[in-house]
Amino acid sequence: MTTTKTVHVALYDTLSDWEFGFATARLNLPHFQKRPGVFQVRTVAATLDPITTMGGLRILPDTTLDRITPDDSALLLLSGSDTWTTGANREFSAAARRWLDAGVPVAAICGATIGLADEGLLDDRPHTGNAVEELSSVPNYRGQAHFRQERAVRHDKLITAGGASALEFAREILAELDVYEPAVLEAWYGLFSTGNPEWFGKLVAAAS
Structure with missing residues (x-):
């Protein structure tokens, strides 16, 4: 019997809606997968209120963050948004710590890496993002020596990428989850x- 695993995509206002599409489409489509039907994608937000993406799309969350745990999840996907630069979404950067501590993968792209930097999750892990200068503007960031000038970096359950690297971000997610x-x-x-x-x-x- 196939056990379905859930990939949780975080939602918040001004979500960068182009950054996760390559990954979620491949997780939902059975074509070419090693084990079709294993993965499902569900959205998670702080509340069940609709959010509005950067592209102007309104999305209703499937569930809220307080209703799930790392045990319920195959991966937590955090996309960029303007709100990361204002110190918002801290509940999701804190969740990223819980997921990683439990050995469950976290994938963060663009502004979401700012949240991880603020949480201290990039201080001793190889990672990338939009630019080391952007991350260095985060007062709590101490990971400059671990920053990599690469499109996407995958290391010990953590995947990071810059906002211009959605395709590479998806490739590393698919590799981490052993989809293909x-x-x-x-x-x-x-x-x-x-x-x-x-x-x-x-x-x-x-x-x-």
Whole structure:
């Protein structure tokens, strides 16, 4: 019997709605997956009130953060938003600590890395973000020596990326959750990063 695992996508106003789509689409679509139907995506917010994304979309959360624990989750996904720079969303950066302490992956992109920096979660872990200068503006950040100039970094259950690297962010999430065989993941990334249709043939062949 297949056990369904839930990936929780955090919601808050001004959410950067382009940053998680590559990942959530691949988690929901069974095509090419090693174990189709294993993952489901659910949204989680501080309240059940609708949020408005940066693109102007209104989204109703599936649940609230106080109703879930790391045991309920396969991964907590934190996207950017303007609110991270104002010190908001602290409940989600605190949740990220609980998830990591429990050995459950956390994926943070763009402004969400500011929240992790403020929580002290980047002080001793390899990571990336929009820029080390941005993270260094966070008073509690002590992780400059661990910042990597890479599109996305995955280390010990933590995935980080800059806002211009949504595709690489998704690749690392799919790798962490073991959604695809390595050759399938390579071909999928090759197709979407280059647009070369030859990669689609390689994708189909790898999944056969």
